[in-house]
Amino acid sequence: MKRLLLPLLAAIPHLCQGQGIVSFADSIRQQYKVPELAFAVVSSDSVLECHVLGVKRANSTYAAQPGDRFHIGSNTKAITAFIAALLVKEQKIRWNSTILTIFPELRWRTRYVYDTVTLANLLTFRGRLQGYSYNSETPSFKDLHGDYAAQRIQLAANFLTQAPMKPDENGLTPSNVDYIIAGLMLEKASRKPYKTLVQELGARLGINFYFDYPNLKDTTQPWGHNADLQPLPPAESYKMNWLLAAGNINVSLEEYTRFVRMLLTGLKGKSDLLPKKTFEQLLFGMPQFSYGWFNPLQLPQHHVAYNEGNAGAFITRVHIIKEADRGYVIFTNAASSATKEAVDVLLKELSRRYGE
Template structure:
């Protein structure tokens, strides 16, 4: 597929300036066989583009429409980190609060290497816990018991008995377990379930956040498509419920842009929710990966934060560019290799048109 990417880029580039952006995006969508594609370009004070194209399920006539919801996968991590920042501001928890401070009952079975792991470490992929994701084979549902909250606690307790993960070349130890653990800490510190914390943030921003794949509760919403472009029927996933704080939110494009614009406003010191320095910390406070955002080394005075969500049926990409006061959001309802290429092509074009 990569061999097709560059020729298509050349061919489409010749057409791009004679097309409006929706026509361009739809030509990309059709070429790469993406059922539904939604994208937005926003600044701190406006929405420059916001479009939803295609169909909700492959090989059907269920046309995409405003309000369609997409599973955002790991882009959930930025929301979890934002909630953490709000709770720190409210002095319900601190960035340097450790796991065992809130859960001393885990001391007897926790390796000493995790004694000093803090909330900040967990939210910045420096918690050292072993990797875990949607396709991990163990543990299975039958190995844990109780409701999902109890199961998440058992999952974390199990991983705290295991050897730590070795850092990669950037000093990071990426693991969804970091965010599962952080989610438990935020619940304990606030006295509220994670879903309630998310919905309270949504109420403040005018966003109706939900959870799981969109078609689970409403089959008229977009269906996700797997790596073979097969639509996934509504089904509850215990793993996605375990990975709640790491990547299990769904939201409409129109409403999600309100969260992203709040970040851009915050970087300008214009948010009422958090001070400017906290927004700087969240997106760019640490190299390579800060609080829910990748931010690889860049040119001076050029700060870009991004993340991608992919839980096996939806691919979503978000880029925030501080100096340009721009953010680019691309949502899709497929997880094929071709879908990734489509997102790359569209993002490149958006950046060329609207700035980097």
């Protein structure tokens, strides 16, 4: 597949950089059979590229449009961590607040190994809780009761009874449960539902954050496609509602660029929301995975933070490069292995053209 792309890369004209990158991106989209692909390149003070290509549903004529919404999966984690930073600034919670400080009622069923786990530990994948994702078989919906908020508490309590995860070679214990519990802590500390916290952040940034797959509330929005590129009809997922703070936001590309630009502005010390040191803490404060952002080993003058969302129907990738003052955002509405490769190829070309 990669060898086939070499003549394609050589054939793309560079007479006009803007038109050239759109042609290249659409060639990649077609080559890898991605129904809809959206991408943006931003700096702290401008949007250099922002395009939406393809169709909202495979084998249809529903053309992609500006404003189309994409499920961003684990890119939600950066939004959760940013909300946490705002609440810390407002002194409604502390980074070193422990799970049992916020939920003392869970003491009776919590293993002692989790007694000292803090909000910061949870947001940086150092909570040691066992993993849970969209494809986990247990627990199932029938195992829990009440509304989704009550079910998330029961889910958290269940994982607090389990043996801890063994850290990987980087000292991380990546688990969506960390973010489920962090989201619960933010809700209790603020006395607001997580969705309200997200929508309030959106109001401050001029972003309409919604939840679940976009076609659940509006069938004219993009449909997600599974690993076999089959479109998924509208359906509510209890698992995504359990994983709310870990990965269940949908947003348009155009509006999401405002979040990325805000982060780049903050890294320059020009944000009114948080001080520069907090932005640096969020993206680069911990090695390998900071607050919602992966950051592989950094060179002294080259800091890259990224994350990828994939809840089984959309793949989204976001990269932020501090020294280049660049943010790259790629949204797709498919979750095939070919889609992931298409994202890799496009990101590489964007970085080559605009800075890495």
